[in-house]
Amino acid sequence: MSQRLFARWALLPTGWTADVALSLDAGRIDRVELDATPRDTDTHAGIVIPAFHDGHSHVFQWELRGHTNFANLDRPADDFWSWRTQMYEAADAVEPGRLRQTARECYAALRASGYASVAEFHYLHHDVGGRPFDPPWATAAAIADAAREVGIHLTLVPVAYVRGGHDRELTPSQRRFAFDDVNAFVAYTRDMRDALAGPGVSVAIGAHSVRAVPAPWLRAIAAEARARRCPLHIHASEQPRELEECVAEHGRTPIRLLHDLGFLGPTTVVVHATHPVDDEVELLAESGAIVCACPTTERDLGDGTLDAPRLLRAGVDVCIGSDSQVGVDARDELRLLELNCRLVSGRRNVLIDPARGLARPSATLLRWGAEAGARAVGLDSGRIEAGRRADLIELDAPELVDHEALLRWVDRWLFCGEAPAPRVRVGG
Amino acid sequence: MSQRLFARWALLPTGWTADVALSLDAGRIDRVELDATPRDTDTHAGIVIPAFHDGHSHVFQWELRGHTNFANLDRPADDFWSWRTQMYEAADAVEPGRLRQTARECYAALRASGYASVAEFHYLHHDVGGRPFDPPWATAAAIADAAREVGIHLTLVPVAYVRGGHDRELTPSQRRFAFDDVNAFVAYTRDMRDALAGPGVSVAIGAHSVRAVPAPWLRAIAAEARARRCPLHIHASEQPRELEECVAEHGRTPIRLLHDLGFLGPTTVVVHATHPVDDEVELLAESGAIVCACPTTERDLGDGTLDAPRLLRAGVDVCIGSDSQVGVDARDELRLLELNCRLVSGRRNVLIDPARGLARPSATLLRWGAEAGARAVGLDSGRIEAGRRADLIELDAPELVDHEALLRWVDRWLFCGEAPAPRVRVGG
Numbered sequence: 001m002s003q004r005l006f007a008r009w010a011l012l013p014t015g016w017t018a019d020v021a022l023s024l025d026a027g028r029i030d031r032v033e034l035d036a037t038p039r040d041t042d043t044h045a046g047i048v049i050p051a052f053h054d055g056h057s058h059v060f061q062w063e064l065r066g067h068t069n070f071a072n073l074d075r076p077a078d079d080f081w082s083w084r085t086q087m088y089e090a091a092d093a094v095e096p097g098r099l100r101q102t103a104r105e106c107y108a109a110l111r112a113s114g115y116a117s118v119a120e121f122h123y124l125h126h127d128v129g130g131r132p133f134d135p136p137w138a139t140a141a142a143i144a145d146a147a148r149e150v151g152i153h154l155t156l157v158p159v160a161y162v163r164g165g166h167d168r169e170l171t172p173s174q175r176r177f178a179f180d181d182v183n184a185f186v187a188y189t190r191d192m193r194d195a196l197a198g199p200g201v202s203v204a205i206g207a208h209s210v211r212a213v214p215a216p217w218l219r220a221i222a223a224e225a226r227a228r229r230c231p232l233h234i235h236a237s238e239q240p241r242e243l244e245e246c247v248a249e250h251g252r253t254p255i256r257l258l259h260d261l262g263f264l265g266p267t268t269v270v271v272h273a274t275h276p277v278d279d280e281v282e283l284l285a286e287s288g289a290i291v292c293a294c295p296t297t298e299r300d301l302g303d304g305t306l307d308a309p310r311l312l313r314a315g316v317d318v319c320i321g322s323d324s325q326v327g328v329d330a331r332d333e334l335r336l337l338e339l340n341c342r343l344v345s346g347r348r349n350v351l352i353d354p355a356r357g358l359a360r361p362s363a364t365l366l367r368w369g370a371e372a373g374a375r376a377v378g379l380d381s382g383r384i385e386a387g388r389r390a391d392l393i394e395l396d397a398p399e400l401v402d403h404e405a406l407l408r409w410v411d412r413w414l415f416c417g418e419a420p421a422p423r424v425r426v427g428g
Numbered sequence: 429m430s431q432r433l434f435a436r437w438a439l440l441p442t443g444w445t446a447d448v449a450l451s452l453d454a455g456r457i458d459r460v461e462l463d464a465t466p467r468d469t470d471t472h473a474g475i476v477i478p479a480f481h482d483g484h485s486h487v488f489q490w491e492l493r494g495h496t497n498f499a500n501l502d503r504p505a506d507d508f509w510s511w512r513t514q515m516y517e518a519a520d521a522v523e524p525g526r527l528r529q530t531a532r533e534c535y536a537a538l539r540a541s542g543y544a545s546v547a548e549f550h551y552l553h554h555d556v557g558g559r560p561f562d563p564p565w566a567t568a569a570a571i572a573d574a575a576r577e578v579g580i581h582l583t584l585v586p587v588a589y590v591r592g593g594h595d596r597e598l599t600p601s602q603r604r605f606a607f608d609d610v611n612a613f614v615a616y617t618r619d620m621r622d623a624l625a626g627p628g629v630s631v632a633i634g635a636h637s638v639r640a641v642p643a644p645w646l647r648a649i650a651a652e653a654r655a656r657r658c659p660l661h662i663h664a665s666e667q668p669r670e671l672e673e674c675v676a677e678h679g680r681t682p683i684r685l686l687h688d689l690g691f692l693g694p695t696t697v698v699v700h701a702t703h704p705v706d707d708e709v710e711l712l713a714e715s716g717a718i719v720c721a722c723p724t725t726e727r728d729l730g731d732g733t734l735d736a737p738r739l740l741r742a743g744v745d746v747c748i749g750s751d752s753q754v755g756v757d758a759r760d761e762l763r764l765l766e767l768n769c770r771l772v773s774g775r776r777n778v779l780i781d782p783a784r785g786l787a788r789p790s791a792t793l794l795r796w797g798a799e800a801g802a803r804a805v806g807l808d809s810g811r812i813e814a815g816r817r818a819d820l821i822e823l824d825a826p827e828l829v830d831h832e833a834l835l836r837w838v839d840r841w842l843f844c845g846e847a848p849a850p851r852v853r854v855g856g
Contacts, residue, residue, distance in 0.1 A: 065840065066841075069789055069843050070788040071776075071787050078775060078776040302773065302775055305771060327844070343726075346507060347507050348730050349506040352501065359499050360497060360499075412494030415754070
């Protein structure tokens with residue numbers, strides 16, 4: 001169905017542009033017309049920007065959000081690892097019917113905040129005790145049903161989980177996550193894709209972490225991703241203990257290890273990368289890999305602050321993810337990339353991009369949220385140009401007298417979370 | 429007018445209590461009834477907690493919010509001090525008519541988020557160039573009018589501003605803030621109180637900072653506050669440069685200086701205290717002074733992270749303030765006191781209070797937001813007990829089957845900003 005969307009202002013790859021008309025057809029942008037004249041038959045919007053994409057979600061953790069904010073007075077030291085115990089209890093309780101309902105609520109909230117798609121980092125493969133479901137991908141199917149109902153694009157990222165850690169067996173909770181044979185895991189992901197991929201649902205592949213997945217699996221999964229030309233996701237360098245264990249096992253820190261195993265490439269998404277060491281940032285930049293930051297979760301769990309300005313200077317693109325769902329507001333994730341750096345550095349406006357002539361962090365954040373996000377979920381999206389999916393955010397904005405007023409309005413919308421809520425159009 | 433408020437759960441000084449009926453009369457809590465039976469004539473609420481109080485506001489900065497998020501590509505290093513230049517431009521433009529409108533918008537947003545009162549840290553005393561208004565307190569009167577229209581209690585805190593810094597003259601912008609004689613300043617604050625104080629409006633006193641106010645003034649203003657038994661506010665230890673300049677002038681850091689000048693006491697509110705040195709935390713604790721934290725502003729300006737757990741352990745109470753209005757959500761300010769500490773420390777649930785038997789940070793945060801806030805604004809409020817003002821937040825909550833379900837609901841409300849929005853009752 002053909003439609004013409006007239007925007008008083010649109011964020012094009014060349015920058016903010018007034019009086020733009022987008023011809024939309026079958027979920028794609030057919031044509032971008034500059035200096036357009038509005039027609040009565042047009043859909044009108046004050047401001048149109050590319051929609052955001054959620055590069056990292058654990059949908060089942062929606063049930064847990066806000067519920068891990070207490071300690072044990074007898075054993076008060078609390079951190080990521082004690083949180084993980086509570087998270088495993090939530091994982092134990094997951095079953096497909098309930099999961100579908102959870103995903104509906106969670107994904108509806110994500111979509112309403114500005115995300116046109118979500119990459120679900122999926123490791124709840126089996127029933128309790130490790131018993132396969134029938135069909136084996138039943139939990140993924142439940143999530144896919146929910147995504148279709150909500151009208152958000154879903155990129156399922158089934159990830160491998162093999163062991164509790166180096167020389168550590170799986171815990172009872174982890175048996176739901178694990179395969180014991182890499183070929184069986186790869187075959188499962190192909191079967192999932194054959195059964196579930198279609199309009200509104202893609203299937204990629206990944207590995208949980210270098211802690212949970214041995215090196216031969218990482219090589220094999222990377223090869224499968226390259227053959228399928230799909231996104232390749234992994235958690236890496238989120239917590240100091242993870243780095244220590246990786247060095248103890250492999251003599252190298254996680255991102256260096258991934259590089260050496262051929263896991264880093266232009267479709268690779270490294271989730272967190274909070275603690276890069278030495279030249280790991282340059283390795284990311286050379287490979288074209290994306291970092292997926294999850295600031296509200298990284299803050300909640302005490303992971304640390306991503307050195308986003310350093311990544312920007314090195315040419316590494318950063319997308320955002322809702323992760324544990326303690327925050328489901330795309331604007332909050334984006335602004336924290338800048339604001340948390342101010343908190344720890346004492347400097348302001350650190351995500352400026354002189355190489356692109358961009359003096360406002362909002363320009364970097366809007367680009368990352370849309371373009372890097374689109375790459376992370378594997379969609380031809382994230383930019384307003386002919387041929388791309390029509391994944392858009394439409395905003396009712398007041399008459400903005402000039403470019404300067406527009407920039408200030410957008411900054412207030414992004415940094416202060418002002419109304420209006422985004423109207424999200426999901427293309428495809 | 430008498431009213432009975434029935435709460436399925438109420439947060440009393442003794443803790444969460446079911447089936448509580450509050451008899452309210454003329455804006456005060458007359459009686460607290462336990463194991464109450466609901467009546468048809470009651471106002472019903474799911475959950476009732478003491479309302480929050482905003483300990484530090486610069487209302488005129490509402491116009492600027494979100495608008496300082498850009499740098500100069502030629503001079504990219506941006507920090508608090510370059511922000512201050514833009515803030516002074518906004519201050520230059522203030523006049524009473526526009527200020528009243530600004531205050532209406534700002535205070536309405538604050539009230540809606542859960543604040544029953546606001547302490548306005550007021551230094552925009554004069555017209556451009558330092559010319560007194562007629563009446564001299566015209567800007568304060570405009571703010572008071574707005575507060576009454578919005579229905580939020582206002583504590584005006586006229587603060588002294590004298591110089592640009594040690595051996596530094598006032599800049600042109602700063603002339604609007606300054607008095608050149610301490611007796612004239614004190615007389616102005618008394619005249620303001622005589623003209624404006626009444627139902628819904630109190631007048632306290634303060635000094636801008638040790639940078640802007642010389643030691644003899646600080647002594648005199650502290651003496652005035654003690655004589656009037658009113659709150660005494662000052663900015664202190666927000667930025668490293670401020671500490672350096674104080675040491676250069678006085679041989680001591682700001683909080684130590686304030687202690688030595690007799691400025692610290694149980695009605696003193698030290699705003700920020702982000703960078704306490706040596707035993708300054710103990711000085712605060714001994715004096716009974718309150719720290720007013722402004723986390724969203726401190727993050728936006730790159731001040732740093734308040735070591736709130738250290739203050740809690742030392743027995744220093746902390747209230748919250750909206751300050752530059754980049755954030756006007758009381759729950760966000762409160763949760764950041766815990767969450768920003770997680771970000772920088774790697775530990776979770778740091779604001780637990782073993783001395784009070786409290787294993788949840790939310791218990792500390794709700795207490796601080798209400799009780800410490802009430803002390804900061806000088807109101808007999810912040811606790812649900814007979815005789816206090818009826819400054820309350822009423823929440824429509826679902827049926828919560830037991831105490832455990834209640835705690836989890838409250839944690840999700842506070843930490844994830846879930847609906848419902850608070851219904852704020854302003855007493856007095």
